[in-house]
Amino acid sequence: MWSSLWSQIIDLSIVVILLRSTTPILLASLGGLISDVTGVTNIGLEGLMLVSAFTSIAIGSVTGYWSIGVVSGVIICVLLSYAMGFFHLKMKVDIIITGFAVNMFGSSVTIFLMSKFFDATGSFNPSGLDKIPVVNIPLIKDISILGKIFSGHSLMVWIGLLCVGFVFIMLYRTPYGVHLRAIGESPQAAGSLGIPVRRLQYSALAWSGVFVGLAGSFMSMGMTGMFVKDMTAGTGFLALAVVLLGNRNPIGILIGSLIFGFAKALETLLQTIPNSPIPSQFVQMLPYVVTILALVVYAVRKQGRQIDSLSEASTGPASAVAPK
Amino acid sequence: GGNKSSGDKGGGNGDGDGKSGGKLSVGYYVNATLGDKSFFDSVKRGVDKAEKELGYEVKTIEGGTNQGDWHAGIESMVSSGKYDVILVGTSQTVEMVDELAQKYPDQKFIFFDDVVDQPNVYSMTYSQSEGSFLAGAFAGLVTINEELEGANPEKVIGFVGGMDIPIINDFKSGYEQGAHYVDKDIKVVSSIIGNFADAPKAKELTLSQINSQNADVVYQVAAAAGLGVLEAANEKGVYSIGVDSNQNDIHPGSVLTSMMKNLDSSTFRALEMFQGGELPFGTHEELGVKEEGVGLAQDDLYNEHVPQSIRDQMEDITKKLADGEIEVKSTLK
Amino acid sequence: MNKRHFLYLDLLGIIGAIFFAVLCGFIIIFFVSEEPNAAIASFVLGPFSSPFNISTILNKATPLIFTGLALAVVFQTNIFSMGAEGQLYVGGFVGALAATYIHGLPATIHILVILIFALAGGAIFGFIPGYLKANWNANEVVTTLMLNYVAIISTSYLINNVFKDPESGGFARMPFFDKDILLGKISGTFPVHYGIFIAAAAVVFVYMMLYKTRLGYEMRLVGQNIDFARYGGIKTRRIIILSVMISGALAGLGGIIELMGVHGTYKDSFSINLGFDGIIIALLARNNPIAVLLAALFYAYLQVGGQVMQAESDVSRELAVIIQVLLVLFVSAQAVFNYLKQRSIMKNKSGNISGDKAVKANVV
Amino acid sequence: MAALLEMKNIHKVYPNGTVANRGVNLEVHEGEIHALVGENGAGKSTLMKILFGLETPTEGEVIFKGQKVHFHGPRDAISQGLGMVHQHFMLAPSLTVSENIVLGDEPRKGFLHLFRDRKKEKEEIQELIRRFGFKLNPEELVESISVGQKQRVEILKVLYRGAKLIILDEPTAVLTPQETDELFDSIKSLVDQNYTIIFITHKLREVMEISNRITVLKAGKTIETLFTKNTNQEEISRLMVGRDVLFRVEKQEKEPEDTILELRDVSVKNEKGLKLLNSVSFKIRGGEILGIAGVEGNGQRELVEVITGLTKASSGQVLYLNENILGKSIGDIRSMRIGHIPEDRQTTGACLTSTIEENLILDIYNDPQFRTGPFLNKKKLKEFARNYIRMYDVRTDSELALAGSLSGGNLQKVVIAREMAKNPKLLIAAQPTRGVDIGAIEFIHQEIIKKRDEGTAVLLVSAELSEIISLSDRIGVLYNGELVALLNNAEELTEQEIGYYMLGIKRAVEEVAAHE
Ligand SMILES: Nc1ncnc2c1ncn2[C@@H]1O[C@H](COP(=O)(O)OP(=O)(O)OP(=O)(O)O)[C@@H](O)[C@H]1O
Ligand SMILES: Nc1ncnc2c1ncn2[C@@H]1O[C@H](COP(=O)(O)OP(=O)(O)OP(=O)(O)O)[C@@H](O)[C@H]1O
Ligand SMILES: [Mg+2]
Numbered sequence A: 001m002w003s004s005l006w007s008q009i010i011d012l013s014i015v016v017i018l019l020r021s022t023t024p025i026l027l028a029s030l031g032g033l034i035s036d037v038t039g040v041t042n043i044g045l046e047g048l049m050l051v052s053a054f055t056s057i058a059i060g061s062v063t064g065y066w067s068i069g070v071v072s073g074v075i076i077c078v079l080l081s082y083a084m085g086f087f088h089l090k091m092k093v094d095i096i097i098t099g100f101a102v103n104m105f106g107s108s109v110t111i112f113l114m115s116k117f118f119d120a121t122g123s124f125n126p127s128g129l130d131k132i133p134v135v136n137i138p139l140i141k142d143i144s145i146l147g148k149i150f151s152g153h154s155l156m157v158w159i160g161l162l163c164v165g166f167v168f169i170m171l172y173r174t175p176y177g178v179h180l181r182a183i184g185e186s187p188q189a190a191g192s193l194g195i196p197v198r199r200l201q202y203s204a205l206a207w208s209g210v211f212v213g214l215a216g217s218f219m220s221m222g223m224t225g226m227f228v229k230d231m232t233a234g235t236g237f238l239a240l241a242v243v244l245l246g247n248r249n250p251i252g253i254l255i256g257s258l259i260f261g262f263a264k265a266l267e268t269l270l271q272t273i274p275n276s277p278i279p280s281q282f283v284q285m286l287p288y289v290v291t292i293l294a295l296v297v298y299a300v301r302k303q304g305r306q307i308d309s310l311s312e313a314s315t316g317p318a319s320a321v322a323p324k
Numbered sequence B: 001g002g003n004k005s006s007g008d009k010g011g012g013n014g015d016g017d018g019k020s021g022g023k024l025s026v027g028y029y030v031n032a033t034l035g036d037k038s039f040f041d042s043v044k045r046g047v048d049k050a051e052k053e054l055g056y057e058v059k060t061i062e063g064g065t066n067q068g069d070w071h072a073g074i075e076s077m078v079s080s081g082k083y084d085v086i087l088v089g090t091s092q093t094v095e096m097v098d099e100l101a102q103k104y105p106d107q108k109f110i111f112f113d114d115v116v117d118q119p120n121v122y123s124m125t126y127s128q129s130e131g132s133f134l135a136g137a138f139a140g141l142v143t144i145n146e147e148l149e150g151a152n153p154e155k156v157i158g159f160v161g162g163m164d165i166p167i168i169n170d171f172k173s174g175y176e177q178g179a180h181y182v183d184k185d186i187k188v189v190s191s192i193i194g195n196f197a198d199a200p201k202a203k204e205l206t207l208s209q210i211n212s213q214n215a216d217v218v219y220q221v222a223a224a225a226g227l228g229v230l231e232a233a234n235e236k237g238v239y240s241i242g243v244d245s246n247q248n249d250i251h252p253g254s255v256l257t258s259m260m261k262n263l264d265s266s267t268f269r270a271l272e273m274f275q276g277g278e279l280p281f282g283t284h285e286e287l288g289v290k291e292e293g294v295g296l297a298q299d300d301l302y303n304e305h306v307p308q309s310i311r312d313q314m315e316d317i318t319k320k321l322a323d324g325e326i327e328v329k330s331t332l333k
Numbered sequence C: 001m002n003k004r005h006f007l008y009l010d011l012l013g014i015i016g017a018i019f020f021a022v023l024c025g026f027i028i029i030f031f032v033s034e035e036p037n038a039a040i041a042s043f044v045l046g047p048f049s050s051p052f053n054i055s056t057i058l059n060k061a062t063p064l065i066f067t068g069l070a071l072a073v074v075f076q077t078n079i080f081s082m083g084a085e086g087q088l089y090v091g092g093f094v095g096a097l098a099a100t101y102i103h104g105l106p107a108t109i110h111i112l113v114i115l116i117f118a119l120a121g122g123a124i125f126g127f128i129p130g131y132l133k134a135n136w137n138a139n140e141v142v143t144t145l146m147l148n149y150v151a152i153i154s155t156s157y158l159i160n161n162v163f164k165d166p167e168s169g170g171f172a173r174m175p176f177f178d179k180d181i182l183l184g185k186i187s188g189t190f191p192v193h194y195g196i197f198i199a200a201a202a203v204v205f206v207y208m209m210l211y212k213t214r215l216g217y218e219m220r221l222v223g224q225n226i227d228f229a230r231y232g233g234i235k236t237r238r239i240i241i242l243s244v245m246i247s248g249a250l251a252g253l254g255g256i257i258e259l260m261g262v263h264g265t266y267k268d269s270f271s272i273n274l275g276f277d278g279i280i281i282a283l284l285a286r287n288n289p290i291a292v293l294l295a296a297l298f299y300a301y302l303q304v305g306g307q308v309m310q311a312e313s314d315v316s317r318e319l320a321v322i323i324q325v326l327l328v329l330f331v332s333a334q335a336v337f338n339y340l341k342q343r344s345i346m347k348n349k350s351g352n353i354s355g356d357k358a359v360k361a362n363v364v
Numbered sequence D: 001m002a003a004l005l006e007m008k009n010i011h012k013v014y015p016n017g018t019v020a021n022r023g024v025n026l027e028v029h030e031g032e033i034h035a036l037v038g039e040n041g042a043g044k045s046t047l048m049k050i051l052f053g054l055e056t057p058t059e060g061e062v063i064f065k066g067q068k069v070h071f072h073g074p075r076d077a078i079s080q081g082l083g084m085v086h087q088h089f090m091l092a093p094s095l096t097v098s099e100n101i102v103l104g105d106e107p108r109k110g111f112l113h114l115f116r117d118r119k120k121e122k123e124e125i126q127e128l129i130r131r132f133g134f135k136l137n138p139e140e141l142v143e144s145i146s147v148g149q150k151q152r153v154e155i156l157k158v159l160y161r162g163a164k165l166i167i168l169d170e171p172t173a174v175l176t177p178q179e180t181d182e183l184f185d186s187i188k189s190l191v192d193q194n195y196t197i198i199f200i201t202h203k204l205r206e207v208m209e210i211s212n213r214i215t216v217l218k219a220g221k222t223i224e225t226l227f228t229k230n231t232n233q234e235e236i237s238r239l240m241v242g243r244d245v246l247f248r249v250e251k252q253e254k255e256p257e258d259t260i261l262e263l264r265d266v267s268v269k270n271e272k273g274l275k276l277l278n279s280v281s282f283k284i285r286g287g288e289i290l291g292i293a294g295v296e297g298n299g300q301r302e303l304v305e306v307i308t309g310l311t312k313a314s315s316g317q318v319l320y321l322n323e324n325i326l327g328k329s330i331g332d333i334r335s336m337r338i339g340h341i342p343e344d345r346q347t348t349g350a351c352l353t354s355t356i357e358e359n360l361i362l363d364i365y366n367d368p369q370f371r372t373g374p375f376l377n378k379k380k381l382k383e384f385a386r387n388y389i390r391m392y393d394v395r396t397d398s399e400l401a402l403a404g405s406l407s408g409g410n411l412q413k414v415v416i417a418r419e420m421a422k423n424p425k426l427l428i429a430a431q432p433t434r435g436v437d438i439g440a441i442e443f444i445h446q447e448i449i450k451k452r453d454e455g456t457a458v459l460l461v462s463a464e465l466s467e468i469i470s471l472s473d474r475i476g477v478l479y480n481g482e483l484v485a486l487l488n489n490a491e492e493l494t495e496q497e498i499g500y501y502m503l504g505i506k507r508a509v510e511e512v513a514a515h516e
């Protein structure tokens, strides 16, 4: 079985799968990042993604344009994020409760609307859908290795990568981004300089909605061409883990998402090896175990640097002296 | 399959003294949510048909996925006393219904997909292994077929299941038996999604089966997530087999057939018999290929896209199954 | 401003919040339902309409009380564990093993042994994120979320492949527990299982532990200000680990009690979100164990209300959930309560700005 | 001179019912330095927050430049030329110095002015730093700079915005004498450039040195406004506290007893292996106060933490009653009758979100005497807390009030009460009077002397040289982690002299060696 796995790594199938499975996590966690940076931890990623996934495919299939679908998915997510802001910032509902509420809401409202508008229970599978296009790069697409790595991906894969740069520039190169970061660090400090803390937190939630909206629409109109109830199946929570793992910066988020994407790609490959002796459950656990390991390695290394410098103390002369 | 009768014909109350005056009422408890495009939806279709054609009053309650809720959910339907007959199913609720049937001996139940041995319960089960045997044989014929454009010379077929649990493994086992009946050398690649909702992952797994293992026909047993399987096969120009209800029209020409548990027609049939007062409560019917409880969806699309040779062979195999010439082993027994 | 007065304001706030939420729900229902009045009535009153429904509320609240307590305990230590779901599975599983494979004990002792196993299972599983947090400061949200998956998937593997009752058909479960170790029902017409009493005892236990013992004092200090706790000589790492373990033990207990009270055996994926609902409940209760009891009952009431409404009217399951969500949001809206309190203070104060606090304080 | 600012009959009731201002009047003239003094909790900060638009007054009016103004937020105040340095740092730690200074008012460039103009930002900050002569690296992260530098960042924030009326709320509380002098130079040069300053401090010496006029607040009311040149410290303190305050601590000569604490070549390293404490040795005997002077950040914190077990030593021995306590846990050390008043009462010394009682019982909750069975004996604990609240005159309604609701002085009294309650043989007091009012300072000093007279060994670490000189029997000076001097506190020892050691200009290693 290993030879089969190896050959797929060699022939770069894994890269293709990696990019595809990284994208929704990446986009969703960028969304999570922006609100997290201002101190609003958005646990509602899952629900927002579902709503966007449904909205974009619904509008996309009715209008016949994927672009309109994606934009509507994003708009709805932004609106929902504002609603989260209303409940959390204005009504002072705990952000975690708000997040879980959005998750439950997203799951239910999509099922409800699906049956209301499309008379479909559980899944909506429009035919002739205009999906988010695939980008084939001329010339490069014919070169074997480069072609496989760079060509033939969904437009949203590229948008996802661009968004990393966009968020980086926004957070570090614009005053707005510095304000956002300052608010997350010390709202009093920001407030004392006249920065409208509340309003910026709303705006951060709105950005959250934008990116999560893109992630959702990619799931229903890029990765697949359908909406299935609860189709996000935990992606939002994985994204949340990536937000926290990624050390609150877009590059960390990218790395975190890639680790996840890699684990998922590996899972996919391991799952399709004939007569694999590994029980499927263990393969399914892979992304989660990898995350824990990544986190522990990261944390131990951070701590290790401190412990190293102290180790002399425990072996040094101080501890050699017996108490009198 | 067969018709094992384990009790005398219990009284159906088809004489019209229904509890809601005149009309008979049926309560359908879904121990999940609707919308899997398969199992529970199929029963729902049968119930809806009964509402339209037999004049039943129908109430469907979705119990959700939390198993802890189901007992209370079913019991509250029973204790409300509103329903002449309650329709509920799956092996996950056997004990609950068993207990409730004893506690409320006047309440009639129609139980599907497993057996509850009580005098006020009529049970019907579906041999998914027999049905999947057909699917496996079909897949085997497709992958070695030379007429079909999407079929390649490699003898590899795919299976994508929702979870690694006994019922899914029963499907899988039947599928493998069928494929090996056609050709011993066929390799079955099997992947498990881990839930019944993650369509993107189902699609990813299927793509990988097709791309790296050269599977050219994939059978999905993953409820709503399985739609991802069908889409992947369609995109790649290979074939797939739907499940539970007729999914042939989702991607015509790619979804060549579907393994159907005909819960709709058997539900309708049971309700029809109930209305006529002739439903044999206290008995259990196993509906296999012979009873047409399970079978492949052989509709116009099937006839249009499946080569004659395969159709002929399938007819032959179906006949052998019905006659008991071929025995399918179920992992559940 | 005495405590009772605030309690009264809290109650007023809750009633107001419920009123608004119901109003919202009514507006929604009005648009989608043919029989809005019946729907609302069945939602609000349905849960109390029969002893059966009342007992359903209590049974549903039981595991939620445990998970709510589990999370209240860690939250008080300022650890944001989301791991109750996984701990509940592990505890339930280990307890179920004890229930199934230990024989020959008198029933009461057997039950005790089972509970201890479940408790230990949850606690040991809680140890992992606790240890990672205490020693390497590994973010507990991430570890617990991931460990939930690990717990759910690996128990699923074990139940499907190792401990499956061959009789269990299409969905794996263990053999049914002996009847005498099940948590009995109070009566046939009022089928509440005795788990609710264990849950109530757990509430008292957690309350005493948090507020009346040294451990509780230490846990709360670590939660309020870990620098201060460390300065005070409290072994903060130990407290962190202990807190997550106690939380795990409570969640595990919740798992086994759900199994012994409702399912009668271990079933694959028996809990859908009990652990996550516990988070909401703990937060609703502001991590106060007594309030957890009330919040869990409230939450269970909402769920039963939704079910009754679905059964008795044309409102669908999804809408019922949406209305529940609104209710939870409104009831946890701090702003309403703050507003009420502030207004009441201002009313009392504005009359006598010169009747002052500082001067009074001087007298003390 | 015309009044630049008038605040008339200001009342403020906080949402939780605290009445912070109850009729304050304040008049500030253009170009003056106006000192605002009063006990902890007198309402000074509140008044300034109202002026700056951070709080809305319940009653009263603000007249600025002859016009009635209503600031709806700091933004309004800033645009009118007001600037405020807050009592507690208002900085975002993970941003750089420069980012913190320009925050909310960044130079912009590019499309729609969406981007930061970092080049311009750098130039402007450098120009600003040069103009006011501050020593600061704009690229450094705020979390890694010293307290004094943070204070400068705060002031630069105000200057950057071109404020003409600058409010300084206890800017010197955390500064060393040298830094204070530097700050005063800057302030004076600002006044020369026609800036107006409102200056809050508890240090009357500073008030006398720098202000033109003084307004005294007490319990939320204006008591009086005085011309500095017509008054003296005694009068001000009488107005503030309502009685005479002793400025020089009365201290009897005392023969020291046996050695209680001895450090032998103790070193501490940080993560990068840099020595923060370098081979420090000294002894303290019972009934003796050893004062440690030094510019902040020269190892004082590490010295205190290594003795109390909060930091690990890389080498050396800490002998307490002849037992090496290095490597013992913090809890063990605390239980050996070692009291510790930490320098940061807001985070380490107290738990602001817990009750006063919970803050007071930090040691004794472990005492079996305060338990019944497995449970804490709540009644006895409450009694204990009430007792100490009374004995130490902590001004509060109830032992169940949150520690965070106390004013700085009262909070410090809670910390001291707790540490004294254990009847320490060794007392480590780090910055014990930082930010507390003169009444409380007097009280705290008396308590420390009392302990010394009872035979306790006291290690006093303070950035306040006058405090060190007035309390200590012997004085050590830390410079760069080294104990560069260990002197007897004789009459002829001057602040100047110690200052030389603190700045590393002079060393007295011989004396240190001789003492050993
Ligand atoms: N945000 C607030 N909410 C409630 N009470 C407050 C608030 N801020 C201050 N107080 C209370 O108002 C009173 C006056 O506080 P203020 O900060 O103005 O005093 P201060 O004169 O600045 O004292 P210090 O010298 O200690 O800085 C105190 O009793 C304080 O506890
Ligand atoms: N919302 C609030 N509710 C209750 N107390 C508050 C609130 N906000 C602030 N306080 C408290 O009121 C006081 C505010 O005073 P401030 O911060 O100006 O100085 P201080 O704490 O009195 O003195 P110092 O800083 O000199 O120790 C603080 O003790 C603070 O903890
Ligand atoms: Mg083939």
Ligand SMILES: [Mg+2]
Residues within 6 Å of the ligand: D044, D045, D046, D087, D169
């Ligand atoms: Mg102040």
